[in-house]
Amino acid sequence: MNKILQIIRQLESAGENPKETIRKSMAQSGKKAIGCFPIYAPEELVYSAGFLPIGMWGGPKNGTLSDRYLQTFCCSIMKANTELALSGSYDMLSGIILTAYCDTMKCIMENWKMALPHLRLIPMVYPQNRKAASGVAFMEEEFTRVKAQLEELRGGQITEQELTEAVDCYDDYRRTMQQFTKLASRHPAIFTARRRHAVIKAASFMDKRVYTEKMKQIICGLEKLEPEVTDHKRVILTGLMAEPAEVLDLLEENRLFVAADDLAQETRQFSVIAPKKGSAIERMAQRIAMQDGCTFLYDAEKSRGIRLMELKKQYNADAIIFCQLKFCDPDEFDYPIIKKQMEAAEIPLLHIELEQQMESLGQIRTRLQGFAEILE
Amino acid sequence: MYLGVDIGSSASKAVILDKEGQIQATAVVNTGAGSSGVDLAVRQALGKAGLTDTQIKRCVATGYGRVLFERADKQITEISCHAKGVRHIQKEAKTIIDIGGQDAKVIRLRDSGAVENFIMNEKCAAGTGRFLEVMSLVLGCPLSQLSDLVKKGKTGVSISSVCTVFAESEMISQLSSGQTAADVAFGAMESIAQRISGMGNRIGIIPAVVMSGGAALNQALVDSVEAAVGQPILRLADPQIIGALGAAKYALELA
Known part of the structure; x- marks a missing residue:
């Protein structure tokens, strides 16, 4: 058990210290790194090209450099990423894949091209109609275009075998994480909200194969343990992300256990596994087509609420917490629908508004404690 | 006796209830969290009720400054305390x-x-x-x-x-x-x-x-x-003390 706890703490630390983790990962793997913007950047392509894909999920970085390009009503992830880029933190990256899921991200592509000419930027567009044959074909073309740019950076072609191995590696990672989140939901004492988040987040900064191996060891240890019994109320988090980590401490302070999540930064990264049929690029495009219930990928059925209800049932949860990143329009559009659905199903729902660089948590503390008191 | 304190951002309030739930004393001091206002409010309430600190069996703190009030046996949000306080005097709310x-x-x-x-x-x-x-x-x-x-x-x-x-x-x-x-x-x-x-x-x-x-x-x-x-x-006759009243009611119920 001590060995398992040691690996858990190691990954927790890796998730909490991105800069150090990336430096170590690059040194250990001997690979150069490519930055990947949220949310579904084609990491498999990057991996197959022999680069280390690095998740770019903002951070607690404050500053004024980004104000030159972004209005005050842009989300804190994009402001932090821009601030980090303009202050030179990303100069160590060999390239950056810029995705576009919202208006802010679309503008960032153009801003970064002008502001950061020394960075190798690889823009990427996702089709709205991702399930239609034309949408899937468009997705495959985009992946192929990005692949070509990575090949240019690599100085050689990516073979189909390399790409297939990368897709398989990510399938393995995703399957492992699905298993992990199920097991973690049985251990509220081990996986406090902050630790669970950091352990999952560590995947963004490590070589996926190395990370998955460590997760398999954790799973092996957890399988031998009896489920823990606590008086914590079980909640499901939904949204883009649940940061800053101090907010997660408030969950623990109020005896709220994250039984499962529907966060873009966490479970949505591994909730869908690519089908086995087809070429590697076809499998990747199909995976995006299958990813439902995410506000950042057009979902005509608006199935997120149904997914939340299923998660609540599956994980025996007491309530849902909607983590609204301030100024994140796509999530703001989803909230009224989710609210209506949860009210109809009589599922307690709390809406909290977050910014990565929050310093005053008094109001959030009152909201979370008040919600916990209702659940009691 | 049961004490409820509500440490808001601009005022500190204290209410003392007896074991029957009757209000024995209230006090409001117009300085809130981060000041000594709460200590003064408690002293004033104790003085009005003719009580000493040792006669308080249980204390619940609420309001913005609740987490820093070390004398409290429990901290409860103003959301729950206002609900409790209002229902103590307006059952139909x-x-x-x-x-x-x-x-x-x-x-x-x-x-x-x-x-x-x-x-x-x-x-x-x-x-x-x-x-x-x-x-x-x-x-x-x-x-x-x-x-x-x-x-x-x-x-x-x-x-x-x-x-x-x-x-x-x-x-x-x-x-x-x-x-x-x-x-x-x-x-x-x-x-x-x-x-x-x-x-x-x-x-x-x-x-x-x-x-x-x-x-x-x-x-x-x-x-x-x-x-x-x-x-x-x-x-309400005194809407400002409702949070503290609810906190005192919690103190009574939790005893």
Whole structure:
């Protein structure tokens, strides 16, 4: 058990210290790194090209450099990423894949091209109609275009075998994480909200194969343990992300256990596994087509609420917490629908508004404690 | 004896209940979290009740400064405490509008009195007691006389901004353009009421409606909110001590 706890703490630390983790990962793997913007950047392509894909999920970085390009009503992830880029933190990256899921991200592509000419930027567009044959074909073309740019950076072609191995590696990672989140939901004492988040987040900064191996060891240890019994109320988090980590401490302070999540930064990264049929690029495009219930990928059925209800049932949860990143329009559009659905199903729902660089948590503390008191 | 303290952002309140749930003493000191106001409020309440510290069996703290009050046996949010306090004196209450120094909340209650749901203002101070303080400064009218000033005003001056800082600029502009202080005060009060009403619409306002918190001492505000939400508001004799009363009631029940 001590060995398992040691690996858990190691990954927790890796998730909490991105800069150090990336430096170590690059040194250990001997690979150069490519930055990947949220949310579904084609990491498999990057991996197959022999680069280390690095998740770019903002951070607690404050500053004024980004104000030159972004209005005050842009989300804190994009402001932090821009601030980090303009202050030179990303100069160590060999390239950056810029995705576009919202208006802010679309503008960032153009801003970064002008502001950061020394960075190798690889823009990427996702089709709205991702399930239609034309949408899937468009997705495959985009992946192929990005692949070509990575090949240019690599100085050689990516073979189909390399790409297939990368897709398989990510399938393995995703399957492992699905298993992990199920097991973690049985251990509220081990996986406090902050630790669970950091352990999952560590995947963004490590070589996926190395990370998955460590997760398999954790799973092996957890399988031998009896489920823990606590008086914590079980909640499901939904949204883009649940940061800053101090907010997660408030969950623990109020005896709220994250039984499962529907966060873009966490479970949505591994909730869908690519089908086995087809070429590697076809499998990747199909995976995006299958990813439902995410506000950042057009979902005509608006199935997120149904997914939340299923998660609540599956994980025996007491309530849902909607983590609204301030100024994140796509999530703001989803909230009224989710609210209506949860009210109809009589599922307690709390809406909290977050910014990565929050310093005053008094109001959030009152909201979370008040919600916990209702659940009691 | 059971003590409830409510440490808000601009005032500290203390209520002492006996074992029958009867109020023995109340105290309000106009300095809040981060000051010694709460100690003074407790001393005043103990003095009024003729009690000493050692006679307090249990203490519950609520309000913005609750987490730093070490003498409390338990900290409970003002959401639960206002619900408990209001139900102690108004059994039929189903919706509470609590306007404090920097927070505004609408709290919905179940038939049992338990909190069903709540909504709070975001970080912005619009629709809170702080807005009233800003109004008072801009209009050169003491807070205690603001209600009378508003009653002299008439509708027609619109303060449209939802931000307190911008609303302050708007009020100055309106005064500069020749509008009377009373009419500007009336418009500003309508603006706060609209803000509160908007919050209420998000959660649903069900009668009977009660207003609590220090801002509810302002009768003009209660009148404006009543008009904005379209529901009669039950007046409380001392809305400012409701949070502390609820905390004291919790202290009694938890003993």
